[in-house]
Amino acid sequence: MSPSPWDKLAAANKAEADNEDAARQAMRDAMMVELRRLKAEGVLAFSDCLEVFEDTGTDAQVYADAVPADDHLELAERIVLSQADKGAWVLTWSWVANRDVWQGAVDSDGEPCRYLNKYHCEACDESWEDTWSCGCNDECPLCGREIEPEESIELNLKGEPNGPDEEGAD
Numbered sequence: 001m002s003p004s005p006w007d008k009l010a011a012a013n014k015a016e017a018d019n020e021d022a023a024r025q026a027m028r029d030a031m032m033v034e035l036r037r038l039k040a041e042g043v044l045a046f047s048d049c050l051e052v053f054e055d056t057g058t059d060a061q062v063y064a065d066a067v068p069a070d071d072h073l074e075l076a077e078r079i080v081l082s083q084a085d086k087g088a089w090v091l092t093w094s095w096v097a098n099r100d101v102w103q104g105a106v107d108s109d110g111e112p113c114r115y116l117n118k119y120h121c122e123a124c125d126e127s128w129e130d131t132w133s134c135g136c137n138d139e140c141p142l143c144g145r146e147i148e149p150e151e152s153i154e155l156n157l158k159g160e161p162n163g164p165d166e167e168g169a170d
């Protein structure tokens with residue numbers, strides 16, 4: 001049995017819709033590639049996106065003013081809303097202090113030891129490493145000379161050096 005004209009029309013409409021979806025998806029993929037390129041080149045900043053998405057409607061400020069005061073919560077410089085049925089989501093920034101989430105060692109002031117410093121004393125041919133809150137100088141354990149770090153590696157919040165393939169991982 002051959003397909004009826006209605007079936008043919010339905011199939012044609014579906015094919016067109018599928019093509020449109022595919023075209024839209026291809027456009028979106030190309031746009032994302034371009035946005036990521038601009039970000040990588042430092043041309044596109046997040047604040048540019050906020051400018052584009054800023055809500056300048058009269059209600060926007062009312063919503064923004066009603067965001068509860070909180071030391072850890074800051075309104076975005078531009079009001080960005082996501083309207084919902086019975087209200088709106090208002091874009092805010094949440095503050096997380098390094099020292100509150102730090103899982104590694106702390107220095108004598110209680111500050112996170114964010115740096116793994118590697119030292120080498122030429123005079124003694126002595127190498128050692130130490131973690132501290134800054135990439136500061138250390139005393140050679142043998143001769144007591146003040147030595148600048150050869151290398152300061154920033155540690156992650158677990159107090160570990162990031163692996164070479166950590167970047168770009170999920």
Ligand SMILES: [Zn+2]
Binds near residue numbers: 123125141145
């Ligand atoms: Zn030395």
